[in-house]
Amino acid sequence: ALVPNYFSVLKKFKSYSFCFSYVVPEAFIEHQDLVFENLGTIKKYYQSLHSEDITYLMGPSAAMNLGDDISIGFTLYYHYRSFMRQQHYFIEITDGSYQVFYESKKLREDGLMPKIGAQWSPLNLLTIGVVLDQTILFNTPYQADLSYHSTDNSTGTTSLVTTMNRTKTKLKRNMPLHIAFGAAYFPTPSQLYTFDIDYYQAQEKGRADVINYSGGTEHYINPTNALRFGLFTNFDNRPTPDSTTTAPYDYIDLYGASFGYTSYSSSSSLTFGAIYTIGNGKAWLHSGSTVSRKMTRDSLTFLFSASSNL
Numbered sequence: 001a002l003v004p005n006y007f008s009v010l011k012k013f014k015s016y017s018f019c020f021s022y023v024v025p026e027a028f029i030e031h032q033d034l035v036f037e038n039l040g041t042i043k044k045y046y047q048s049l050h051s052e053d054i055t056y057l058m059g060p061s062a063a064m065n066l067g068d069d070i071s072i073g074f075t076l077y078y079h080y081r082s083f084m085r086q087q088h089y090f091i092e093i094t095d096g097s098y099q100v101f102y103e104s105k106k107l108r109e110d111g112l113m114p115k116i117g118a119q120w121s122p123l124n125l126l127t128i129g130v131v132l133d134q135t136i137l138f139n140t141p142y143q144a145d146l147s148y149h150s151t152d153n154s155t156g157t158t159s160l161v162t163t164m165n166r167t168k169t170k171l172k173r174n175m176p177l178h179i180a181f182g183a184a185y186f187p188t189p190s191q192l193y194t195f196d197i198d199y200y201q202a203q204e205k206g207r208a209d210v211i212n213y214s215g216g217t218e219h220y221i222n223p224t225n226a227l228r229f230g231l232f233t234n235f236d237n238r239p240t241p242d243s244t245t246t247a248p249y250d251y252i253d254l255y256g257a258s259f260g261y262t263s264y265s266s267s268s269s270l271t272f273g274a275i276y277t278i279g280n281g282k283a284w285l286h287s288g289s290t291v292s293r294k295m296t297r298d299s300l301t302f303l304f305s306a307s308s309n310l
Contacts, residue, residue: 003027006305019061023077028053044092051085057113069121074114079135081109097158099150106144109173111137127184135175142169174203176210176237190220200237210237216258228260234277241282244290252281252297260303268308275301 008021029052036045056079063073084106091099117131148163182196198212216230234254241251260273278298284290 015065017061017063017073019063021058021061021075023057024054025057026053026055041094042091043094045089046091047087047089049085049087051083053081053083055079055081059113070119072116072118074116075133077113077115079109079111079113079137081107083107083109093153095153097151097153100148102147104145105142107140107142109137110139111135111175125186127186129180129182129184131180132178134177137172137175140170140172142171143167176200176202176207192218194218202237206239207237208239210235224264226262226264228258228262228273230258232256232258234279236281241284241292250281250283250295252279252295254279254297267310268306271303271305273303275303 003024005024005027006022008019010017010019012018030049032047032049034045034047037043039045057077058080059075059077061073061075063071065071084104086102086104088102089099090101113133113135115131115133117129119127119129121127144167146163146165146167148161150161152159152161177200179199179201180196182194185193187193194216196214198214200210200212202209212233212235214230214232216228218226218228220226232255234256236251236253238249238251241249254277256275256277258273258275260271262269262271276298279296281295281297282292283295284292
């Protein structure tokens with residue numbers, strides 16, 4: 001997918017700055033088709049799955065200088081999430097009986113994310129920042145439709161079983177409290193180092209507190225060309241599994257690296273880059289099973305960004 005994941009307009013007036021931004025922090029699309037044949041008494045097994053999960057943030061920001069070396073800022077984002085998942089499977093048995101299953105899930109989330117931060121430069125070459133935010137949901141309609149049909153020919157007489165139902169809820173997620181600390185060090189005009197710590201405090205049962213780390217460097221080859229490199233973690237926010245863990249469940253911690261190149265002009269810049277993540281973990285695949293399998297996940301994302309000073 002090609003995702004336009006960030007857009008902003010910034011206006012400065014004396015010691016104040018005002019901004020409006022549009023952000024897509026997460027976009028996930030999955031499609032899967034599976035066909036198995038001649039599995040014991042199963043003549044054919046077919047499964048089709050399609051899911052989409054995308055989150056949008058948009059809203060205004062304002063910041064002001066409190067002095068030569070300290071500033072504060074505030075953002076109020078509107079949070080919108082759209083999720084849908086459709087799953088279908090068909091099983092044909094060697095005796096002519098069959099099972100047909102279809103399920104559709106839809107979820108929408110509306111909420112607000114207030115964000116407050118501060119930045120301090122105790123030294124000319126060092127800047128320290130801290131930010132606090134939490135998403136508060138106020139509208140979460142959810143609907144699930146299920147249809148199941150099966151026949152049984154084992155007794156010589158065909159019997160039909162049909163189940164159809166619809167579930168509607170408005171259960172809200174309790175989003176984690178996020179506290180971030182960051183520092184940037186500019187030892188020379190051509191070199192920059194950064195480091196961040198992100199702490200997520202779980203607000204609901206079944207989630208764990210998480211601390212993620214990231215660091216990076218930027219090197220200016222000359223005043224108009226720069227290279228960037230970064231390392232980061234993305235740890236799972238579910239409790240660490242143990243011998244009592246049952247499926248369906250998967251647990252994986254991710255580690256990543258990023259690389260970017262930026263070309264500057266007097267009024268604009270262009271950036272090209274890539275992000276690679278990899279992690280190893282375990283998956284419990286079948287409902288109620290305590291037997292796990294090893295799981296490896298990796299992903300590659302390409303990015304392009306442009307900015308202009310009007």
